Amino acid sequence: MKILTVDTCPFPDQKPGTSGLRKKVPVFQQPHYLENFVQSIFDSIQAPPGATLVLGGDGRYYNRHAIQIILKMAAANGFGKVLAGRGGILSTPAASCVIRKYQTFGGIILSASHNPGGPTEDFGIKFNSSNGGPATETVTEAIFARSKNISAYRILEADDVALDQAGTTMLGNMQVEVIDPVADYADLMESLFDFGAIRALLGSGFRIRFDAMHAVNGPYAWEILEQRLGAPAGSVLNAVPLEDFGGGHPDPNLTYAHDLVEIMYGADAPDFGAASDGDGDRNMILGKRFFVTPSDSLAVLAANATLAPGYRSGLAGIARSMPTSAAADRVARALNIPCYETPTGWKFFGNLMDAGKVTLCGEESFGTGSSHVREKDGLWAVLFWLNILAARKQPVESIVREHWAKFGRNFYSRYDYEALPSDAANGLMQHLRDSFTSLAGRQFGRYAIQTCDDFSYTDPVDGSISKNQGVRLLFSDGSRIIFRLSGTGTDGATLRVYLEAYEADASMHHLDAQQALQELIAIALQVSELELRTGRNKPTVIT
Ligand code: VG1
Ligand code: CO
Numbered sequence: 001m002k003i004l005t006v007d008t009c010p011f012p013d014q015k016p017g018t019s020g021l022r023k024k025v026p027v028f029q030q031p032h033y034l035e036n037f038v039q040s041i042f043d044s045i046q047a048p049p050g051a052t053l054v055l056g057g058d059g060r061y062y063n064r065h066a067i068q069i070i071l072k073m074a075a076a077n078g079f080g081k082v083l084a085g086r087g088g089i090l091s092t093p094a095a096s097c098v099i100r101k102y103q104t105f106g107g108i109i110l111s112a113s114h115n116p117g118g119p120t121e122d123f124g125i126k127f128n129s130s131n132g133g134p135a136t137e138t139v140t141e142a143i144f145a146r147s148k149n150i151s152a153y154r155i156l157e158a159d160d161v162a163l164d165q166a167g168t169t170m171l172g173n174m175q176v177e178v179i180d181p182v183a184d185y186a187d188l189m190e191s192l193f194d195f196g197a198i199r200a201l202l203g204s205g206f207r208i209r210f211d212a213m214h215a216v217n218g219p220y221a222w223e224i225l226e227q228r229l230g231a232p233a234g235s236v237l238n239a240v241p242l243e244d245f246g247g248g249h250p251d252p253n254l255t256y257a258h259d260l261v262e263i264m265y266g267a268d269a270p271d272f273g274a275a276s277d278g279d280g281d282r283n284m285i286l287g288k289r290f291f292v293t294p295s296d297s298l299a300v301l302a303a304n305a306t307l308a309p310g311y312r313s314g315l316a317g318i319a320r321s322m323p324t325s326a327a328a329d330r331v332a333r334a335l336n337i338p339c340y341e342t343p344t345g346w347k348f349f350g351n352l353m354d355a356g357k358v359t360l361c362g363e364e365s366f367g368t369g370s371s372h373v374r375e376k377d378g379l380w381a382v383l384f385w386l387n388i389l390a391a392r393k394q395p396v397e398s399i400v401r402e403h404w405a406k407f408g409r410n411f412y413s414r415y416d417y418e419a420l421p422s423d424a425a426n427g428l429m430q431h432l433r434d435s436f437t438s439l440a441g442r443q444f445g446r447y448a449i450q451t452c453d454d455f456s457y458t459d460p461v462d463g464s465i466s467k468n469q470g471v472r473l474l475f476s477d478g479s480r481i482i483f484r485l486s487g488t489g490t491d492g493a494t495l496r497v498y499l500e501a502y503e504a505d506a507s508m509h510h511l512d513a514q515q516a517l518q519e520l521i522a523i524a525l526q527v528s529e530l531e532l533r534t535g536r537n538k539p540t541v542i543t
Contacts, residue, residue, distance in 0.1 A: 001158045001172050003076045007151065008032040014040065014147035016140040018345040018487035020126025022112045025062050028123045032153070038070055038108075039153035040146040041127045042077045044139060047105045050080030054099045054128075056090020056181060057110025058216040058279040059241040060117030063088050066110050066125070068160045075174040076154035082174065085181035088163055089241065091216045091280030093369070093377035094185040096132035100373065101184055106130050111216075111279035114251035115490065118244035122490050133350030133374025137466060140347075182223045185379075189224055192310030192372055193383045197390040202231045206389070207270035210382065211260040214238045214246040217280040220379055229386075250277050252284035252366055252378070253543045254291060265289050272389065272396060276378030281346075282366040283378035285385055287396025293513075295325035295412050298362030300403050301384050302331040305360065307391040308384055310372065317358040319349050322455050322470055323482045323498040324364040325410040334407070343457045343469035344484065350374045351461040364414060364498065366543075401509070408504040411516040415539035416486075417495040417530070425485055425493035428533045432471045432483055435527065439473065444523045448476045455482075473527070478502045481524045495534070497524050514542075 057063040112124035212218035218239035249256040252275035264273040273286035285292040305311040319340040332339035342348035353371040362368040367376035436452040455469040470484035479501040486494035
C-alpha cells in the first residue's frame with residue numbers, strides 16, 4: 001500500500017454553510033471535489049499524528065463511496081485510528097456522543113440533514129471537534145481558506161474496507177474499528193431518562209408512533225423504543241434507512257411528515273407522535289390532534305426538566321437561536337437562570353455548553369438538545385417528552401395548554417420561500433437594511449416598530465463576533481419579524497421569514513397561529529416588497 005500525492009486545483013465554492021458543506025451529489029462527484037475538501041479539513045485542524053477520528057453519516061446516496069475515500073485519506077494523513085459506524089451509519093447526535101465518549105480528536109459526519117437524498121439530490125460533509133460539536137466559524141473559515149489554495153491531497157492506494165460487520169482492520173498504519181452505531185447512543189439515553197417509567201407508560205395502553213422517514217434514526221428508534229422500552233412492534237414507522245429516503249423529504253414538519261400527521265389527526269389517533277430528519281438531529285412532537293411548535297417544545301422541556309433523572313439537579317441556563325420564539329426566555333426568567341440568544345446553527349451553542357453556561361438549547365427549526373452531546377438530538381427530545389408524559393400522566397395538549405396559561409403564549413410561524421433567484425433574495429435583504437431608518441418608529445395598525453437591525457452576536461466565552469445573522473424588526477409589544485437567508489439550501493436562495501407575537505391573555509390562546517399572526521404577516525410582506533421582488537405570492541413551506 002502506498003501513499004499517493006495527487007495534484008489538484010482549487011474549487012471556488014467550498015464554503016461551509018450553517019452546518020458544513022452541502023451540494024448536489026453531481027457536484028461532489030466531480031473529480032477531486034470531495035478529496036479537496038477533506039484535505040482542506042485535515043490541513044486546517046492540525047490533528048497530532050496518530051489521532052483518532054470518528055466517521056459516519058446518515059446513509060444517503062454517496063455515503064458509502066465517500067467513507068471509503070475519507071478512510072484512505074485519513075490513513076495517508078497520519079491518523080492512527082478511525083471509529084466508523086457499521087454500514088457507514090452514524091446519526092449526527094450519535095457521532096457527537098461517540099466523539100465525546102471515546103475522547104477522540106474529532107469526527108467527520110456525512111449528511112445533508114433534512115435535504116432530500118439520491119443521485120441528483122443533496123450530499124454534505126462537516127467536521128466536528130473534540131467536544132463533539134460542529135467546528136466553530138474560525139475553523140470553518142480556515143477550511144474554506146485552505147480550499148481556495150489547495151494544490152495536492154494525500155490518499156492511500158488500497159482496497160475498500162469492509163464496513164458491514166463490527167471489528168477491526170488495518171488500513172496501512174491506521175486502524176479502522178467498525179462500531180455498532182446505536183449502542184453507545186442508546187446507553188447514553190438510558191442514563192438520562194427514566195426508562196422504567198416510560199416502559200410502564202408504554203405498557204399501559206399509551207400508544208406512540210415514531211416516523212423515522214426512512215432516514216438514519218430508524219435503527220436507533222427501533223432499538224430504543226421497541227426493544228429497550230417495549231413499545232409494540234410497528235410503533236416505529238419507515239424504520240429502514242434508504243439511500244433516497246424512499247423518495248421523501250426527510251424533514252419532520254407538518255408539510256413533509258404528512259403520513260404521520262394524517263395518523264395523528266385521524267380517527268383513533270395514537271397518544272403521541274414524533275418524527276426526525278435525515279441525520280436524526282431534528283424532531284417534531286405531536287399529541288393527539290395537536291402540534292407542538294419547536295419553540296414551545298423547548299420551553300416545555302425547560303419548565304419540566306427536573307422530571308427527568310439526567311436533569312434532576314436543574315438547568316445551568318438555556319440558549320436559543322435568535323429566530324426561535326422567546327417562550328424559553330420566560331421559563332428561564334421564572335427559573336432565575338440565564339437565557340442566551342445566538343445566531344442560527346448549532347455551532348454557537350457549543351462554547352456556552354463547554355463553559356457550563358447552558359444545559360438546554362433549541363432552535364425553531366425542529367432542533368432541541370442539551371449538554372449530553374454537542375448537536376441537536378431528535379430522539380433525545382422524544383424520550384424527554386415521553387419521560388415528562390410518564391411523570392405527569394397528562395395528554396400532550398393539556399401539558400402545553402397549562403404551560404401557556406402559566407407563561408403566556410408566543411404565537412409563532414415561519415414562512416420559507418425556497419429556490420429563489422439569488423439576486424432577488426439578496427436584493428430583498430438589502431432593501432430591508434436600507435429601510436432601517438425609515439421603519440424605526442413606524443406604526444402599522446396596532447403594531448409599532450421599535451427598532452430594526454441586522455443581528456450581530458458576540459460570543460460571551462471567546463469574544464468572537466458573528467455579523468449579519470438576520471434582519472430583525474422588533475415591535476414595541478415584543479412581537480418580532482425576522483428575515484434571513486438559509487445557509488443550508490443548495491438551490492438558489494431560500495428566504496426564511498419568522499413571525500412571533502406574544503399573547504398573555506389566556507382567552508386568546510385557542511387561536512390558530514396563522515390567524516393570530518395575520519397582521520404581522522401582512523406587515524412582513526409589505527415592508528419587504530416580497531411579491532414584487534420575488535414573484536411569489538405564497539411560501540413554499542409554512543411551519
Ligand atoms: C437550517 C435551520 C437551522 C439549523 C440548520 C441545520 O439552517 O434553519 O436552525 O441549525 O438548518 O440543521 P438554515 O441556514 O437553512 O436556516 V440540520 O438538521 O441540517 O443539521
Ligand atoms: Co438534521
